[in-house]
Amino acid sequence: MPFTEFIKIAETTHSLNKSQLVDLLKSNDYDHEIVAAADRVRQKYVGDDVHLRGLIEFSNICRQNCCYCGLRSENSSVIRYRMYCDEILELANRAKDYGYKTIVLQSGEDSFYTTSKLIDIISGIKKLDIALTLSLGEKSYEQFRAYKEAGADRYLLRIETTDSRLYQKLHPRMSFENRIKCLYNLKELGYEVGTGCLVGLPGQTFESLADDILFFKELDADMIGLGPFIPHHSTPLKDETGGTFAMAIKVMALVRLLLPDSNIPATTAMETLNINGRIIALKSGANVVMPNVTEGDYRKLYELYPGKICVNDTPAQCRSCITGKITGIGRQVAQDQGFRKRRNIN
Numbered sequence: 001m002p003f004t005e006f007i008k009i010a011e012t013t014h015s016l017n018k019s020q021l022v023d024l025l026k027s028n029d030y031d032h033e034i035v036a037a038a039d040r041v042r043q044k045y046v047g048d049d050v051h052l053r054g055l056i057e058f059s060n061i062c063r064q065n066c067c068y069c070g071l072r073s074e075n076s077s078v079i080r081y082r083m084y085c086d087e088i089l090e091l092a093n094r095a096k097d098y099g100y101k102t103i104v105l106q107s108g109e110d111s112f113y114t115t116s117k118l119i120d121i122i123s124g125i126k127k128l129d130i131a132l133t134l135s136l137g138e139k140s141y142e143q144f145r146a147y148k149e150a151g152a153d154r155y156l157l158r159i160e161t162t163d164s165r166l167y168q169k170l171h172p173r174m175s176f177e178n179r180i181k182c183l184y185n186l187k188e189l190g191y192e193v194g195t196g197c198l199v200g201l202p203g204q205t206f207e208s209l210a211d212d213i214l215f216f217k218e219l220d221a222d223m224i225g226l227g228p229f230i231p232h233h234s235t236p237l238k239d240e241t242g243g244t245f246a247m248a249i250k251v252m253a254l255v256r257l258l259l260p261d262s263n264i265p266a267t268t269a270m271e272t273l274n275i276n277g278r279i280i281a282l283k284s285g286a287n288v289v290m291p292n293v294t295e296g297d298y299r300k301l302y303e304l305y306p307g308k309i310c311v312n313d314t315p316a317q318c319r320s321c322i323t324g325k326i327t328g329i330g331r332q333v334a335q336d337q338g339f340r341k342r343r344n345i346n
Helices: 003-013 018-026 031-045 085-097 115-126 141-150 164-170 176-188 204-218 246-257 270-273 277-282 315-328
Strands: 049-059 102-107 133-137 155-158 192-199 223-230
Touching: 003 018, 003 102, 003 246, 018 204, 031 246, 031 315, 049 085, 049 315, 085 115, 102 115, 102 176, 115 133, 115 141, 133 164, 133 192, 141 176, 155 223, 164 176, 176 192, 176 204, 192 246, 204 246, 223 246, 223 270, 246 270, 246 277, 270 277, 277 315
Parallel strands: 049 102, 102 133, 133 155, 155 192, 192 223
Antiparallel strands: none
16 A cells, blocks of 8 residues: 555544554654644634643652653752742742743652652642643652642653563663553543653664554543653763654554544753744644743753753743744644644544
8 A cells, every 4th residue: 555545644644553553663764644634624613713821840850760861860960959839939929920721830740849748739729710731750659649639640751672681771760560550540530641752762663653653542641742862961872863843753654543532732842953843742642741940040951952942041032932832833823722623533
């Protein structure tokens, strides 16, 4: 069957098997067609609104030691920080003043933030009448439940790779099975669940990328965040070849074809590799952008990967800049809180 038929099937039925995905991932000859189909599906199912989510990176302290991450526990060159409750709530208030309808609280796995502290932070933010996404790493079922009962709406926990052997290699002392369990616990508790992967990890195959996409489909993920692997100079993977912008865009476009009504961000890592990365992503199936509303030196210190964009900008500058880019491509900033709107899939 011609590859153009695979793309047509994906656009009309939102389903491909592993072999078809692998063939599309291996070939560079049909990337334009894949992206164009993903943009049509995006427009049909989620429209021209772009949802902005204000990102607060409130601690770069992490107990985990992931081999690709600049915040890994064994990286002694990082200047560590954590914000206190009042600081976080003040940033959330400012984010609301900038017009954000959703806040994303992101941190390393920092044990300082007990369940009690996080409940106070969550409930304080929810008083602002905005949606709240958490990205705090792996927690117990009871902790997830406590955050949900306090008002958290969404949880982002990227699987990074569904290749269990590669996962174990890149995540010392962590459990692939527990990662999967956490994602299904979140679904059971009624969160909108976000996950995603790094594209271009050393040892990653086309087959494992296809498995990643099929896992997102099986999970019926509400949000899928994808970005290229960018080697960090203070990690064991510092000398590895990074992922490419083109492959990250193609994987994202294929995800849009298979999950037509999910929310997919144009990630900042895309723009680290391409000056127009987020705009290209928005034209390739994405419908969400997560501008940073963290202030001051914290923006530079939350260095998951090198070359992170906008670290010298203010939150106001980021809000103005991304709004201009969105309107410049004929799209508009959404005025609602950006929950997934499930559609009848043809």
